[in-house]
Amino acid sequence: MQQEQQFSRIDWVASGCRLLKSIAAEFAETRPFAGLTIGTAIHLEPKTAALLMTLKAGGARVVATGNLNSTQPATAAFLTENGIAIIGEQTRDAGAHHGFIDALLDDKPDLLLDNGGDLFARFLERPYDNLIGGTEETTSGRTRLTPLRGELARPVLVINDSPIKQFAENRHGVGQSLFESFLRFTNRSTNGKRVLVLGYGACGKGTAACFRHGYSAVSVVDIDPVTTLEAHLDGFSTPHRNDALRAADVIVTVTGYPGIVTAADLPLLKDGVILMNGGHFPHEIDRDGLLADPAVVSLAVSPEDVIETLSLSDGRRIHLLAAGHMANLAGPRPLGNSIEAMDLGFAMQARCLERVAGRTLGRESCLIPVPADIDRRIASAFLDLNR
């Protein structure tokens, strides 16, 4: 051995994003974004850095901001050093976040990469001419933007509506990382714990499966009876909601909707219950409502572990992880979804933005799923790299 060298987590992640690496090499030749500005509002963490560097390799000028709470300073610094214009910083303040969104739109990007609908929704309130279209990453963003489809009237490809995103990232990726995050935040075992998963979509399925593999007794509650039947046939217990809340040691919300656990549920919750959210917005667990309830007499906070303990007048204690923000992107050393899961999802982002930049799609392609030929191409490329 000649010499020991160091590498960063950003280097480690970049070397694991093998699909993005091969796309970046191709884009350096084909330059699909030459002359275009791409504006992005997505969690700024090392996997995103690999995506943004891929877009830059394709000739784009990239202007990037994060989502609420999840911006990692080391990633933002790396991207700045590498010629990506970063707007804003880590914040939990929704007002500050909206300011960053406005500053990004001031740049009038030709393409938007959105995550939760913030960029496109705000664009409609302060439009400009040169927006070709873009991509939306999430279920929550699609739900939010669907009523605005007529006004948007541009190609917007919804990454979440690809089967690959559903099973690779939402099911396997989110499941593993929420499970890992429970261990990372709490250092508590999962064996024998009664874990309640609220929402049995793709993310909920993976979460329920991972806790089951962690020797927990997992129950599932979903408002859709068909989905609940699926959970039942998958072998999970499916009690009525209030019974499930009463029994749970750990409650995980992954629905994409607000108010899934509220102050009205306080009488049901067990002493010592741990609440965590994996859905995109922190509003699934109504933290403010919980804190405002007269039954809550004090709040203790561990800043190091980002755990809040609410003490109730009857002596019960309720623990909330990451103030209800997505647990896998918050707290100490947040790793997010696995590199492989995000390499697949972000390869779709790169290919979809390439498709929109090619101007072959019209307004009828507003909020449509990833074109099937892109899914097939990415699946084949990933399999080839892993044979």
Ligand SMILES: NC(=O)c1ccc[n+]([C@@H]2O[C@H](COP(=O)([O-])OP(=O)(O)OC[C@H]3O[C@@H](n4cnc5c(N)ncnc54)[C@H](O)[C@@H]3O)[C@@H](O)[C@H]2O)c1
């Ligand atoms: N943490 C992450 O890294 C990450 C990654 C991807 C997606 N997400 C987010 O996770 C959330 C869920 O995503 P998904 O792809 O699983 O969505 P999905 O639409 O596939 O599933 C959501 C499920 O929640 C159920 N549901 C809705 N309201 C409910 C309620 N009141 N009580 C119980 N169940 C209810 C629905 O019936 C559905 O089955 C979204 O907010 C998404 O943006 C997070």
